[in-house]
Amino acid sequence: MKLQRNNGLRATALAALAVSGALVLTACGSDNNAGDTTGGAGDKTAAATNIKCDDAKGQLMASGSSAQKNAMDLWVKNYMAACTGVEINYKSSSSGEGIVAFNQGTVGFAGSDSALKPEEVAESKKICSGGQGINLPMVGGPIAIGYNVPGVENLVLDAPTIAKIFNSDIKKWNDPAIAKLNPGAKLPDKAIQAFHRSEDSGTTQNLGKYLGKAAPNEWKYEAEKKWPAKGGQAASGSAGVAAQVKQVEGAIGYFELSYATSQSIPTVDISTGAAAPVKATSENASKAIAAAKIEGTGKDLALKLDYATKAEGAYPIVLVTYEIVCDKGNKADSLSTVKSFLTYTASDEGQKVLSEAGYAPIPAEINAKVRETVNSLS
Template identity: 40%
Template sequence: MHRPQEDSLPHQAHQSMATFPVLRALPKRRIAMMLGLGLLLTGCGADYPLGEAQRQAAENNTSHLSGTLTGGGSSAQNSAMNAWIGGFATLNPKVQVQYASVGSGAGRAGLLAGATQFAGSDAYLKESEVARSQQTCGPEGAINIPVYISPISIAFNLPGIKELDFDAATIAKIFSGTITSWQDPAIKALNPDAALPDVPMTVVARSDDSGTTENFTDYLHAAAPEAWTHDPSGSWPGGLGTEQAQGNSGVVTTVARTAGAVTYADDSLVDATLGKGTLKVGESFVPVSGKAAAIAVSASHRVPGRHGNDIALELDRTTTKPGAYPLVLVSYFIVCSGYTDANSLELVKAFGHYIVSDKGQKVAADSAKSAPMPRDLAAEAAAAIDSITLRQ
C-alpha cells in the first residue's frame, strides 16, 4: 500500500477539498492527520474496500446511492462504526463510508472545519461549538443525534482477580492520586474477601481530547464531588500524576502490559484478560453491561435550550434506579442540520437511518457490546435525521 509523504494529501482528501472549500485554508499536515490515516485503513480508495463480498453485492444490488461519506471522531464508537460501515456497504455497495478514529475532540473539530460530513463524539457539542457550526452548517448549525450507548469500565491488571467492587468516592481517590496502593483500606473495605496484591498502582488516563474522559470526569464530579474537585472535561486535569496513552485502545494496551495498572475505557475495547470493577449504585454493586448502561440512560433528559432536533442528553450520574450503571457514555452522530450538496445530504441521511434502525443497533450490540437505544430514543433520532435539509 502506498503511503503519502509527510506533507502530501491522500487522493481522497484532495477530492474532499472540492466539497469542503474550507480545507484549503488548513495546513496539509493537519488534513492528512484528520483524514488520511483513517482513509488509508479503509482500502486506499479501492472501488470495493471491503473486498469480494462487497463487489458481489454491488453486482446484485439495486441501490441508487453512490459516492463517499467521510467522518471521524470517537475511538469508543470505532468498533460499532466498523460494523455499521460493513452492514451499510452490503445494502449500498457503491457507497464508501470512511471513518478515522481520532478521538471525539478531533472529530468535532473536523466537522466544524468542514473537513468531514459527520463526526462521532462521546460528548455533545458545547454551546460555543454550536455557535461555530453555523459558519459551516448554516444558520441552524449542527445537531447531536445519539446512536451508541456503552458503559465505561474501570479496567485493571491484577493477576488472578477478575472483579472488584468500587464506589464513586474510591474511584475518584484512585484517579486523583489520593489512593496509591491496591492494599489501601478503602479498597479492602469494599473487597474484604479479595487477595489484593502488594504491587504498585499505575493510573492510566487518556492523552487526547476524549469524550470518554469527559463522561468519566462528569460522573466523578457528580457522584463524588468531595473526592473529585475538578470540573468535567475532555482533557485530563493537569497536575495529576498519571501515565497517559492515546485512545481507548491505547489506555487498554498500556494496562494490559503493566501489572497493577488501572484505567477507564469504553467497555467494548477492554481486553478479556483484564479485571473489571462493579459500581455501587444505591446499596447494590452493579456489574458493567450494556443493559445496565441502557437503564441509566433511560433516566436522562434533553439539554434545555437546544435546537428542536438536537438530542443532546444530560445523564443522571447519581441515579439509584435498580440495575442502572451510571458510568456510561452516550455517543453521538453529529451532523449539519443542512447540506449544500444534494448527494452528501442523501448519504448522511441514509447512513444515519441505518445506524439508528433495529438492524444497525443490533450489529453494533453484537460487535461492540453496546446497548441498543430505547425505542422512543431511536424514534426521536430517526425524526432528527429526517429533519436534515438541503440548503442554499
C-alpha cells in the same frame, strides 16, 4: 465503481467485507459464528438487504469518538456490503478532534461522546449554511474501569475510591479503602498504574461527570474533555488505554466496554449505594440510559444522564455517543450518503448490532426522534 450483476456484485461485497471484517471481528470479539462461514455469510446478506442505499454515492469522510469505533466498524461493514460503490471512511480519533474536523468542514459527520458546547454550535454555523450543528444520540454503553491485578477477581470500587485512584491520592492496591470494599480479596502491596486519555476525549468528560456527581468531595474538577487530574500516565484513544491496562501489571484505566471484552480485561463492579455492586454490562448501562431526558432544543437531541443513579442494577458510568451533523446546510455532495448511512445506524437493525457488540441501544422513544430528524436533514 459501477454496480455489476451476479459475480460482480458478489466480488464487490466480499471486497468491502475483507477491508473491515478482520479488524471488526478482532476488535469486538463477540461474534461466535466465525466457524460457521456459510450460515454467517447468509445472515449478513439477509441483513444487508434491509439497508436502503437510496442516492448514496462516492466516499463519505467522518471522524471522532474512539468509544464508538467497534460499533462503527460493524455498521460500515454491513452498509458497504449492501451499498456497493459507496465508501464510508470513519477515522477513530477522539471526540475533540471529530468536532474540530466537523467545524472545519472536512467531514460529513463527526462522532462525539459529549454534546456540542454553545461555542462549538456557534462555530458550526460557518459550515452549516443557514443551519447549525446538532447532536443525534446513536450509541450508548458503559465506560468500563478495566484493571490488571492478577489473582483479584470481581473487584469492587465506589466513586470516592475511583476518584482518589485517578487523582493519585490512593497509590497502592492494598490501600484500606480498596480493602474495605473487597473483604477477603488478596490485594497486593503493589503500586497502582493509572492510565488516562492523552487527547481531548468525550469518554474522559463523561467519567468526569460521573465522578463530579457521585464523588463531589473527592473529585473537584470540571468535567472537560481534557484530562484534569494530577499524576497518572497518558495513552492515545480508548484502544491505547486498554492496551496499556492489558500489558502493565497493576494498571487501571477507563474505556468503552467492548475494548475490555475483546481483550479479556477484567472490569470493576461499581458500588452505587444500591443493594449490590453493579457490573459493567450493556444491559445495566441501558437501565441508566433509559432514564435520560432530552435537553436539546429544536432538532438537537442532546441528552441529560443521571450519573449519580442508585437504581438497582443501573450501571452509572455511561456515555452516549452523538453523530454530529448540520440540521440545514449539509454538503450537497455527501448529504444523501449521510442520510442513508445514519438511517441505517438508527434503524432497528442497526441498533440491534449494538447489543450484539456490547453496546447499549438508544431508548426506543428517543431513537424514534433520531430517525425523524435524520429524515429531515437538508
